[in-house]
Amino acid sequence: MDDRRIFLLIVMFAIIVIIGMIVTVFRAAQNNVECWQLISTRSRMGEERADPDKIMKLIAMVVFTGVTIYYVYSSPLGGDVLLLITAYVGFATGVPAFNASLRSRQDAPKP
Numbered sequence: 001m002d003d004r005r006i007f008l009l010i011v012m013f014a015i016i017v018i019i020g021m022i023v024t025v026f027r028a029a030q031n032n033v034e035c036w037q038l039i040s041t042r043s044r045m046g047e048e049r050a051d052p053d054k055i056m057k058l059i060a061m062v063v064f065t066g067v068t069i070y071y072v073y074s075s076p077l078g079g080d081v082l083l084l085i086t087a088y089v090g091f092a093t094g095v096p097a098f099n100a101s102l103r104s105r106q107d108a109p110k111p
Helices: 003-027 035-039 052-074 079-107
Strands: 040-042 048-050
Touching (some): 003 052, 003 079, 035 052
Antiparallel strands (some): 040 048
16 A cells, blocks of 8 residues: 555545544534534624634635645655645644634633
């Protein structure tokens, strides 16, 4: 098995795991968060509104992931490039996820 197929399997597995986590969270009975809230922010007046920054980040991640998968599949890449791309995708998705987790803790009631 070459590097391209290993990378594609890892990416596909990660996508399946993320989709599974999202489905599990939104189907949980004790969860009061709705899916549209992932791309919204609370305004100063307390209203939930669509956040263009979050929407553009989502679009950029989908496009970047698609382009990466296409180029990995169509041309041979070395293991170092695959590691670099994997690290970038992990960083680009990890930073917003960490920020969101900090914001959710800040808004949560204290036990």
